[in-house]
Amino acid sequence: MSTAIARPTPTHPLTAGTTPAILWTISELLExxxxxxxxxxxxxxxxxxxVDMLPVVPTLGGLALLYGSVLMERWLHRDANFRTPGGLVNTARRPTRTRALQAxxxxxxxxxxxxxTLTVLxxxxxxxxxxxxxxxxxxxWTVAQIFILGLIPCAVxxxxxxxxxxxxxxITTxxxxPFVHPVLTAGFTVGLTxxxxxxxxxxxxxATVDIAVTFAFLTLVMWGVVAFGLRRGRTGPSAPSPDLAGVVLMWWHGAPTLDDRRRYGPWITVGLISGTALVVLLVVGVMGAL
Structure with missing residues (x-):
């Protein structure tokens, strides 16, 4: 009979060795x-x-730098998790304590x-x-008020x-x-306000309150539409159905296969519902302004 002590499998890059820990730390510093x-x-x-006019070249350079940092950050996270035993496993199936320690x-x-960020702002x-x-x-208006007019609605x-x-x-797990991250975001939003x-x-x-409420509602609607559309596409029947998304796909593709319907059908549904919701909101906003 073996008397060896079973060591727990590392579930985070910081506990998986020098290389994963360095990769994870660099990605967090980059964030x-x-x-x-x-x-x-x-x-x-x-x-x-x-005040004057937005310079084109520095603006494009700044956007490219921010976008490139996001890609680099994701690549470092992915590489760190790849080098961590169990790092690529879906954490939703793990016990709550294990998930909390890992997160x-x-x-x-x-x-x-x-x-x-609050200090810098x-x-x-x-x-x-x-x-x-x-x-x-x-x-x-001042520059600060214009900045806040976009900043607080984005945070909300x-x-x-x-x-x-x-x-x-x-609910599903x-x-x-999962509620820890919204609590942190709520703290940031309160501090920013x-x-x-x-x-x-x-x-x-x-004006800031009105825009924040509108942004929050639109975000919730868009998320609900995308989540519902993708879930319906994954769990729905594999046979073709005479829905509006199928009609649009047939008009665009001509003779879509079952794989085309599974791949593009949910996104077409999301786009149709999102477009309809935005048109309705636009009409309501115009009528309210009149």
Missing amino acids: LARRVLGACFGFWCIFHLA GPGWASTAVGYLL RELLHTPAAAIPAAAVNDT ATLTLDTARATYRS RSWV AIAWPLLSPHAAE
Whole structure:
């Protein structure tokens, strides 16, 4: 009979050896840098849009840098998980305690990233450039108010999306683990509001609330449509069905195969429902304005 002690299988790159730990750490540092650069780049773009004109070449360069950092970050994460035993396994089937321990370093990194971003945003919103009147938009608005007008709705929409995803995953996995990330996002949103709200005029505050509610609703609708469409495509019957997506696919492709219907049908359904929802919302908004 063997008396060897069974060692637990590492489930996170930090516990899987030097190389996976280094790859994971670099990817997290890259994400932190991307958050800071994204905040600064967004403020820079808003400043030029509100004051003079947005330079084309630096803007494209900044977008390429941010997009490239996302690709590099994902590649590093993937490579680190590939070198981790069990790193590519679906974590939804693991016990709650194991999932929490595995996600702990990521939660800590996200919290640090949010705090760092809030610190940078606070400095940006109190710079002399932030107090300059946005002459290209409205003389009564400042660059900071224009920046906040887009920043808070984006944060609220992100919180709405994180909460919707966490609720669905919590119900399907019967675990509280998915709700940790929305809690972190909620903390960031509250901190951002506390920092930015005193800088808004009453009119700007009202406009920010209206846009944030609209963004949150649109985000929730789009997520629901995409989630429902993709789930229906994965679980629906394999035989062709005379639905609108099938008609569109036949019109576009001519003679689609079953594989074409399984692959493109859900996305066509998502596009049709999303387009219809956006048209309805646009009509309602125009009627409300009239």
